Amino acid sequence: MNYWLIKSEPEEYSFADLKKDTTTPWTGVRNYAARNNLRAMKKGDLCMFYHSVSDKEIVGLCKVHKEAYIDPTSTDGDRWSAVDIKYLKPLKKPVHFHTLKAMESMQTLELVRLSRLSVMPVSEQHWDEIMALAGM
């Protein structure tokens, strides 16, 4: 079991949209590091859902529903990948970017370190710590 964090601008596709859809194809990633992370995802892996730009907080949990396949929104062969994710539940208390950025232990979190990466792994220690902050 691995842990991940995926980003979306809520104006683009929000956690509420995922709740409505239950599952959704996570398409449109056009960055190799993020793509490689998508390809490393295993069915059942847990993901944090982060609202970038306007909210800047982790709002909920989802899981990998279907492992990487060719991104249907790309016409570039199998250069880009997508996965399907499935809605799980909201965090009791969303965790804001500021909170994480201020924590010594989160300085190694990709979200803090590499702000532009849109799909990233989360270590088990970070995961547990964030879940505690989220009241989960």
Added chain:
DNA sequence: GCCAACGTTGGC
């Protein structure tokens, strides 16, 4: 294969 120019992302 280097690197300048350019585009994009996302925090501020």
Added chain:
DNA sequence: GCCAACGTTGGC
């Protein structure tokens, strides 16, 4: 809206 960080592109 600005701009830093970073990825990509293309001329040399």
